[in-house]
Amino acid sequence: MASSATAELCDANPSLLSEGELRVLPPIFQIYGQCRAFSGPIVTLKVFEDNVLVREILENPGDGRVLVVDGGGSTRCALVGGNLGLLAQNMGWAGILVNGCIRDVDEINGCGIGVRALGSNPIKSNKKGLGEKHVPVNIGDTVIHEGEWLYADRDGILISKSELSV
Numbered sequence: 739m740a741s742s743a744t745a746e747l748c749d750a751n752p753s754l755l756s757e758g759e760l761r762v763l764p765p766i767f768q769i770y771g772q773c774r775a776f777s778g779p780i781v782t783l784k785v786f787e788d789n790v791l792v793r794e795i796l797e798n799p800g801d802g803r804v805l806v807v808d809g810g811g812s813t814r815c816a817l818v819g820g821n822l823g824l825l826a827q828n829m830g831w832a833g834i835l836v837n838g839c840i841r842d843v844d845e846i847n848g849c850g851i852g853v854r855a856l857g858s859n860p861i862k863s864n865k866k867g868l869g870e871k872h873v874p875v876n877i878g879d880t881v882i883h884e885g886e887w888l889y890a891d892r893d894g895i896l897i898s899k900s901e902l903s904v
């Protein structure tokens with residue numbers, strides 16, 4: 739019976755799991771975007787109900803990286819919509835993880851990236867430009883640093899201190 743990449747990675751790396759070098763995010767994220775499985779080095783961003791910095795980062799070449807947006811778990815507005823999904827795709831990002839909400843679900847599901855978020859909310863975010871780029875973030879009691887690796891598939895989302903061979 740075939741197992742998925744994240745399951746294989748967990749099975750193959752029990753010591754990394756027990757040492758906390760490899761962590762599993764809690765199963766609180768919905769699956770969006772065309773890429774149901776994706777991985778890459780992490781870029782971090784901490785914001786709260788404001789997505790100006792999300793656009794600023796996605797305007798840079800993604801080079802296969804994954805943007806992890808800690809939106810503090812707020813579900814009161816969307817931090818990523820169809821335009822930003824398209825921008826991420828066109829700039830070469832592998833995916834976006836949002837500890838918060840997205841909107842324009844149909845458009846995002848048409849984008850050639852992977853997207854995970856708590857859910858959707860049609861309300862747009864503030865546009866003040868507040869937040870911190872490239873700082874450690876805490877999502878579901880998991881501290882995530884820029885440069886760590888994210889592996890996502892339908893089974894779950896892994897954060898690893900180093901690149902793992904799938």
Ligand SMILES: O=C([O-])CC(=O)C(=O)O
Binds near residue numbers: 819
């Ligand atoms: O600009 C925003 O607030 C998010 C959005 O709707 C989009 O990316 O299309």
